Amino acid sequence: MTSNRPGDLDSFWMPFTANKAYKSDPRLLASAEGMHYFTPDGRPVLDGTAGLWCVNAGHGRKPIIDAICQQAATLDFAPTFRLGHPKAFELATRLAEVLPDGIDKVFFAGSGSEAVDTALKIAQAYHRARGHSARTRFIGRQRGYHGVGFGGISVGGLDANKAGFTLLPGVDHLSHTHSFEHAAFSRGQPAWGAHLADELEDLIALRGADAIAAVIVEPLAGSTGVLVPPIGYLERLRAITKREGILLIFDEVITGFGRLGAATASERFNVIPDMIVCAKGLTNGAVPMGAVGVSDDIYDAVVGGGGEGIEFFHGYTYSGHPLAAAAGLATLDIYRDEGLFERAEALSPTWEEQVHGLGNAANVIDIRNLGLVAAIELSPRPDAPGARGTEVFHRCFDRGVLVRVTGDTIALSPPLIVSESDIEQILGCVSETIQQAA
Ligand code: PLP
Numbered sequence: 001m002t003s004n005r006p007g008d009l010d011s012f013w014m015p016f017t018a019n020k021a022y023k024s025d026p027r028l029l030a031s032a033e034g035m036h037y038f039t040p041d042g043r044p045v046l047d048g049t050a051g052l053w054c055v056n057a058g059h060g061r062k063p064i065i066d067a068i069c070q071q072a073a074t075l076d077f078a079p080t081f082r083l084g085h086p087k088a089f090e091l092a093t094r095l096a097e098v099l100p101d102g103i104d105k106v107f108f109a110g111s112g113s114e115a116v117d118t119a120l121k122i123a124q125a126y127h128r129a130r131g132h133s134a135r136t137r138f139i140g141r142q143r144g145y146h147g148v149g150f151g152g153i154s155v156g157g158l159d160a161n162k163a164g165f166t167l168l169p170g171v172d173h174l175s176h177t178h179s180f181e182h183a184a185f186s187r188g189q190p191a192w193g194a195h196l197a198d199e200l201e202d203l204i205a206l207r208g209a210d211a212i213a214a215v216i217v218e219p220l221a222g223s224t225g226v227l228v229p230p231i232g233y234l235e236r237l238r239a240i241t242k243r244e245g246i247l248l249i250f251d252e253v254i255t256g257f258g259r260l261g262a263a264t265a266s267e268r269f270n271v272i273p274d275m276i277v278c279a280k281g282l283t284n285g286a287v288p289m290g291a292v293g294v295s296d297d298i299y300d301a302v303v304g305g306g307g308e309g310i311e312f313f314h315g316y317t318y319s320g321h322p323l324a325a326a327a328g329l330a331t332l333d334i335y336r337d338e339g340l341f342e343r344a345e346a347l348s349p350t351w352e353e354q355v356h357g358l359g360n361a362a363n364v365i366d367i368r369n370l371g372l373v374a375a376i377e378l379s380p381r382p383d384a385p386g387a388r389g390t391e392v393f394h395r396c397f398d399r400g401v402l403v404r405v406t407g408d409t410i411a412l413s414p415p416l417i418v419s420e421s422d423i424e425q426i427l428g429c430v431s432e433t434i435q436q437a438a
Helices: 017-024 062-074 086-098 112-129 150-155 192-209 233-244 265-269 296-304 322-337 340-356 387-398 420-436
Strands: 031-033 037-039 044-047 105-109 137-141 171-174 212-217 247-251 275-278 290-294 364-370 373-378 404-406 409-412
Touching: 017 086, 037 086, 044 420, 086 105, 086 290, 086 322, 105 112, 105 296, 112 150, 112 212, 112 275, 112 290, 112 296, 137 150, 171 192, 192 212, 192 404, 212 233, 212 387, 233 247, 322 340, 340 364, 340 373, 340 420, 373 387, 373 420, 387 404, 387 409, 387 420, 409 420
Parallel strands: 137 171, 137 212, 212 247, 247 275
Antiparallel strands: 031 037, 037 044, 105 290, 275 290, 364 373, 373 409, 404 409
């Protein structure tokens, strides 16, 4: 489909995209409202992915648009280095209320990647402030995605994102938790796999707890293809890290703001880490923003330990940007006023039922779900991994449904305003296109 090409596509070096392939067969989104995108020629595309896991309240929400416009007219930019503006403080207070009890202070960044690297630096700063300067190592997990900064790719576990780049020293990885053999087609959390958290004990025995700053995981791994944590797994990670004085960081860039039917995955699983990284749904995707929520203990150690000078030599020009802060406040109001986290929870049994209805479709080798997120994994074509997934993605788009594809895994994460008939349309389309891509 090339008829919608509005102009020259050459100059934009597109992120995480096969540039040449895309530009020879572009698909463009020109506007959006509610559950739909619209192509430049006005064709609706039902959004099965909340944009890129971020538009949790649906598109074109007027209170968010108004808040951004009003903020731009009132205060377009103000530094937060040695100065401040009211909305950044207000949003930090509101966000701390939304995050679980015990996560009370907020550091703002411009994206999820920046927030991840911020969290890693806070972990090292915390231990240093407490006189434990040797605690510098990090433990991530295979198949983890923590953005694209050097810190994030180092603790992350996606080989393609790391290959050829210089990585942080002092990083180990736990195994990922997915098993076709033991947990394929699990509904919700798999019963198998909690024991994988015990690998942390082995790494502690190898490195020494007093060398380890933090463990960072996505409570539910999103970008790698939706890996739902086994029952009891996160609890074990929490128990071990607490016992050993190692900080636990949950990267909730995808799981935050209702995706799993609660404000955060931490609350959904009732496992409270020491730091929560968020972004995306924080502003409904409308203005870029990331944030790190930390415990009072961490803040007090780093800030309380300082003298008159700057306590933490870190920050971004756009930390707490006025437009992002305004968008964040309006977004959190919508989530609360419309009960969207509860709505996601209420819809999740229907979602699970419908998603697992595709279990007998051709080439489906696993289905995973929790809250309003799901993955349908297809067997790769011999010698062409990813080709079947890409075909489904293109066919769905051309039939008016946006899905996300990682390799041969179709990931679904609709806005939390999705209706039951939208769910039927999304899954009906996926089902038919999977048959066509056999
Ligand atoms: N962490 C997780 C878990 C993510 O899913 C993402 C993005 O998808 C990031 C970090 C990076 O966020 P950003 O793309 O805003 O830098």
